[in-house]
Amino acid sequence: MADLRTPELGHIVVLAGGLSYEREVSLRSGRRVADALRSLDLDVEIRDADATLLDALQAAPPDAVLPVLHGSMGEDGAIRDVLDLLDVPYVGAGPQACRIAWDKPTAKSVVRAAGLTTPPSVTLPKEVFHDLGAAALLDRVVSRLDLPLFVKPARGGSALGVSVVREAGDLPAAMVGCFAYGDAALIERYVEGTEIAVSVIERDGEPVALPAVEIVPAGELYDYTARYDAGDTEFVTPARISDEAARQAADAAVTAHRALGLRDLSRTDLIVDAVGRVNFLEVNVAPGMTETSLFPRAVTAAGLDLGRTLRDLIARRRFP
Amino acid sequence: MHQHSRTDPYADRYADRAAGMVASEIRALFAVASRPEVVSLAGGMPNIAALPLDVIGGMLDELTRRRGAEALQYASAQGDPELRARICEVMALEGVHGSPDDVIVTVGSQQALDLLTRIFVDPGDVVLAEAPSYVGALGTFAMYQADVVHVPLDSEGLVPAALRETLERLRREGRRVKFLYTVPTFQNPAGVTLTAARRAELLDICAAHGVLVIEDNPYGLLGFDGEPMRALRADDPDHVIYLGSFSKTFAPGFRIGWALAPHAVRAKLVLAAESAILSHASFSQFAVREYLMTQPWHQQIKSFREMYRERRDAMLDALESMMPAGCTWTRPAGGFFVWLTLPEGLDAKAMAPRAIADRVAYVPGTGFYADGQGRRNMRLSYCYPEPDRIREGVRRLASVVEREIELRDTFGTGRAPERSGVDTPGPDTA
Numbered sequence: 001m002a003d004l005r006t007p008e009l010g011h012i013v014v015l016a017g018g019l020s021y022e023r024e025v026s027l028r029s030g031r032r033v034a035d036a037l038r039s040l041d042l043d044v045e046i047r048d049a050d051a052t053l054l055d056a057l058q059a060a061p062p063d064a065v066l067p068v069l070h071g072s073m074g075e076d077g078a079i080r081d082v083l084d085l086l087d088v089p090y091v092g093a094g095p096q097a098c099r100i101a102w103d104k105p106t107a108k109s110v111v112r113a114a115g116l117t118t119p120p121s122v123t124l125p126k127e128v129f130h131d132l133g134a135a136a137l138l139d140r141v142v143s144r145l146d147l148p149l150f151v152k153p154a155r156g157g158s159a160l161g162v163s164v165v166r167e168a169g170d171l172p173a174a175m176v177g178c179f180a181y182g183d184a185a186l187i188e189r190y191v192e193g194t195e196i197a198v199s200v201i202e203r204d205g206e207p208v209a210l211p212a213v214e215i216v217p218a219g220e221l222y223d224y225t226a227r228y229d230a231g232d233t234e235f236v237t238p239a240r241i242s243d244e245a246a247r248q249a250a251d252a253a254v255t256a257h258r259a260l261g262l263r264d265l266s267r268t269d270l271i272v273d274a275v276g277r278v279n280f281l282e283v284n285v286a287p288g289m290t291e292t293s294l295f296p297r298a299v300t301a302a303g304l305d306l307g308r309t310l311r312d313l314i315a316r317r318r319f320p
Numbered sequence: 321m322h323q324h325s326r327t328d329p330y331a332d333r334y335a336d337r338a339a340g341m342v343a344s345e346i347r348a349l350f351a352v353a354s355r356p357e358v359v360s361l362a363g364g365m366p367n368i369a370a371l372p373l374d375v376i377g378g379m380l381d382e383l384t385r386r387r388g389a390e391a392l393q394y395a396s397a398q399g400d401p402e403l404r405a406r407i408c409e410v411m412a413l414e415g416v417h418g419s420p421d422d423v424i425v426t427v428g429s430q431q432a433l434d435l436l437t438r439i440f441v442d443p444g445d446v447v448l449a450e451a452p453s454y455v456g457a458l459g460t461f462a463m464y465q466a467d468v469v470h471v472p473l474d475s476e477g478l479v480p481a482a483l484r485e486t487l488e489r490l491r492r493e494g495r496r497v498k499f500l501y502t503v504p505t506f507q508n509p510a511g512v513t514l515t516a517a518r519r520a521e522l523l524d525i526c527a528a529h530g531v532l533v534i535e536d537n538p539y540g541l542l543g544f545d546g547e548p549m550r551a552l553r554a555d556d557p558d559h560v561i562y563l564g565s566f567s568k569t570f571a572p573g574f575r576i577g578w579a580l581a582p583h584a585v586r587a588k589l590v591l592a593a594e595s596a597i598l599s600h601a602s603f604s605q606f607a608v609r610e611y612l613m614t615q616p617w618h619q620q621i622k623s624f625r626e627m628y629r630e631r632r633d634a635m636l637d638a639l640e641s642m643m644p645a646g647c648t649w650t651r652p653a654g655g656f657f658v659w660l661t662l663p664e665g666l667d668a669k670a671m672a673p674r675a676i677a678d679r680v681a682y683v684p685g686t687g688f689y690a691d692g693q694g695r696r697n698m699r700l701s702y703c704y705p706e707p708d709r710i711r712e713g714v715r716r717l718a719s720v721v722e723r724e725i726e727l728r729d730t731f732g733t734g735r736a737p738e739r740s741g742v743d744t745p746g747p748d749t750a
Binding site: 019020021022023024025027050126129130135161170172173174175176177179180223232233234235236237238292297301 | 326355731
């Protein structure tokens, strides 16, 4: 990629905040990203996705937008539909690809069709439990999938509302916790193993996997607190997995990126199980960019600079 | 070569007392709660928009010109003598007669609480607190590794019989009780007030057991009916340490609170304050002193009371007409807060994200206990939103609770798995 001189990129808007549960994380991501770009002397403005956004974008259209909105609107394609309507170029996947990636069960079936392994699961909306009765349905889920189970909202991020269930009796509470963050729950067989995240960036239009980052939470779960606060989550780069597993993981992340029609950047969360098999969990179209996030760690592990990496992605959208 | 790193590279270097200081995911939700789209019944911010800001601006301007050389200089850790004299006049409204010599000015009453815990509490010592209790106090007690033992309260405040039983049990167990922390008037978060009869009983019990009482009274002058309640300190100067604050009666931005303590305790507090902050914010002290000397502050408190009473009425009326059966709540006669109890089996903390999605915020009850109680409770504040917004907020909340009852009936539980961390908002959340 040509090292473009900064003035040519023009005015860049980093979209951060929004009204999702991940507002706080998004604001932190936005500040981090803006700082990284400003250190390259780029003209960067951070904007919230609120009632003033449309007027501002129309009054002074930016040369490019970098969305770091997490959660709904940021990742479900909506904000990108809006940017398309305004003819504003932006970094990242288009709306349709976002919609597919955002819906975890849909993303799982797409990557499964592309040849990836993903843990067996069932996705059920709240109403089904209400209408048909929860007890029998949950019994059936347990006997079909086996314990332990992983319960998470079918759409959503930052591990909000997730639980590991080791006893069938704990499943109802896990469902209640999950439905706090969405109206459909993905119940998945919990795969024990090494939890890794593989970030992907595009170079000259080709997706390239960055080194896998291994996550070792202090507790059982890499939950919201472990992600952003606790301080005792450990990250290992590159992940302590076999060369073969590392190759498979890189392939899986690139395959997911391609199969889901993603663009510019993504982060795929995977588990390498006891026999070295790589399992797809989910993909993020607007990966976290906070000081504790995985994507920036992968960029650093690859010997790259976050600001320059993002600048190159912006340049590609600005001058397609 | 594998690189190991952590979310916090200093994670294994912190003192034991800092290890548990983690914000929960619920706290992060308050980033959304402070957006204008959300009706926040969560924060405890006083409505300072009701202050005559231009008049105060003129006063501060004049203060800087006239006395800037003093007001911008270092000052003593005990606080400005003239301000301390004015503070004694304020306390006299609640029957407290103390000497300015026994007053120490603090950075909000929160610092007084911090200093008192610092000088009295060793790790493992017992501190008694109401159930529920003020979250900022619980945070301080946790910081000094106190063992908080809760004493229940009801609509008439702390229950004396329960206090007696608790003290007797702790005595049998050979536990050391350092003090009872109480907010007797318009309690945060419960909104209840200790009755006059119970005040006498509480003082008798504590005197009999040799237990010091810390009376935290930030809302005492914000009663909606009649004269201010007589403070505990008024009837037992030797065993009660009184904490006061201008945060609710004037403005929290100056961060001026105080403690009135027995002489020897006050002397230790001053030394502790010197180690903590060296010197007080002189400018803030001069500002509050000037305000008390030149402005009609009694009148201002009266207009605060009227405003908060109207908001309290709006909240109680809305709760009465909209909340589903099975919910109960307190009826505060002053202060900022209503304490709501959800129907059996519901979990206010688990419900919080759904409420935020419906654009209404409250504080889950668990933050007001040191021992995991409070899952069925929430604190609703009426101090900040306008009455129409309060009604809209309660309407949204009622609809969330109705769906929550349905969820509980579906799954046989309304409780989600326990999550750790601080799950109350910061003080700057409206």
